[in-house]
Amino acid sequence: MNKNINPVKKLAGETAIYGLGTMVPRFLNYLLVPLYTIYVFTKAEYGQVTLLYSYVAILIVLLTFGMETAFFRFANKSKNSKDVFNAATTYILIVSFLFLVIVFGFVDEIAQLIQYPSNREYVLFTALIIAIDAVTALPFAYLRYQNKALKFSSIRIISVAITISFNLLFLIAIPFYFGDNYTSLPIYRSTNLVTFVFIANFIGSFSTLLMLAKEFKLFRINLDIKLFKKLLNYGIPILIISISFMITEVADKILLKYLLPNKLEADSQLGIYSACYKLAIIMMLFIQMFRYAAEPFFFAEAKKKNAKKTYSQVMTLFVAFTWFIFLLVTLNINLFKYFIGEDFWPGLEIVPIILSAKLFLGVFYNLSVWYKLTNKTLYGAIIAIIGGVITIVLNVILIPKFGFIGSAWANFVSYFAIMTISYLWGRKVYRINYEIKRILLYSILATSIYFIAFYFLVFQPIINYSLTALLLIFYALFVIYKEKQLKYD
Secondary structure (H helix, E strand, O other), X not given: OXXXXXXXXXXXXXXXXXXXXXXXXXXXXXXXXXXXXXXHOOXXXXXXXXXXXXHHHHHHHHHHOOHHHHHHHHHHHOOOHHHHHHHHHHHHHHHHHHHHHHHHHOHHHHHHHOOXXXXXXXXXXXXXXXXXXXXXXXXHHHHHXXXXXXHHHHHHHHHHHHHHHHHHHHHHHHHHHHHHHHHHOHHHHOOOHHHXXXXXXXXXXXXXXXXXXXXXXXXXXXXXXHHHHHHHHHHHHHHHHHHHHHHHHHHHHHHHHXXXXXXXXXXXXXXXXXXXXXXXXXXXXXXXXXXXXXXXHHHHHOOOOOHHHHHHHHHHHHHHHHXXXXXXXXXXXXXXXXXXXXXXXXXXXXXXXXXXXXXXXXXHHHHOHHHHHOOOHHHHHHHHHHHHHHHHXXXXXXXXXXXXXXXXHHHHHXXXXXXXXXXXXXXXXXXOOOOHHHHHHHXXXXXXXXXXXXXXXXXXXXXXXXXXXXXXXXXXXXXXXXXXXXXXX
């Protein structure tokens, strides 16, 4: 292997490999959206699925309490990375066990609290999913630390394939085979189809636990309080950051349930919003796989002389590519909309707003290098809290007036705010000379193409598709031409 490979190219390669473990599973999961929205669930039922997964997302962050990032930080500084892995995993196991004890002890009260009192099984299965996913977080992090991207990706893909298979079994195959009589079967008699989404997910998560058996064999209980305090001191701000971002990400779904004026339509409106939100999946997939590759990469590059130049180059390429994704989806929204049921199309206008918001979030993840490398994670936590507060406040103000459109704009404003604050603050703490002119050039070009296509392309569909394809190609060629002026070799 060539040890002198350019770090930007190395990151691109690792991003592609981690993409197998993030893009492929999430894309496969995304294929469940048309299944749910076209063939299985009503808008209200899909809204229930969305709401429950919003709670799952927040609680997984709480149960891992920043240990993944803390592990990367101290594993790179420690002489024995296994000690760090063991300590972090030990305390996640303890917290996850206590979580399950509390949930199973107060299951009826929790079901009442989330307004599904007759569906305590929702609570039980989501709790099991949360606990298992939290416990497997560190073994996955250890695979990333060891650069075992292929194994990381394979386990994730297999797990999602299992989840999808059981979705198809419970929601399609069995009901089709037994016809209308399927509801008399013992497993279907006492619950509804929504529950089986979480049963399938539980089976997939449990399979992940089994596939990580080798990593767990390396595990030894480590109650080293001194080491744990170091991990916790670094991890708590990361937890605050993560939970604040998760609030920014899912608060809209939760608040829509409770703030929409028409309570009878709340689940349906949430279902529409969530389904159209999913059309930003390509942007979210790319950002997620970039994050998996970039976090260990940023720490490893920090020791090198040209680290800041590398971070700047990565930012420019990241922005250029995410704008390409924005254009790909928005210019072809009349094709992408067929991935969701027609009943959900009234929410399509949120797609460009959400795509832009996700782009801002991705830029923030790039910018976050300044507080992570300088151990100023508390500053990152403050920024994240600001984002969470903006999200909640704007949702509370806008949802009663504008419904889910208000939620989309709250998302947009929040991510733009934290991106801007992080950039300005980072310049004072760990200044990186980003190529702002080039980044603005790509941004102006992409938004101009979008508005030209949106307001001026009013021809027959086949002509519109041809013209939008040409615009997309023009953007890509322009970026390639400009980037050839830089040396990434």
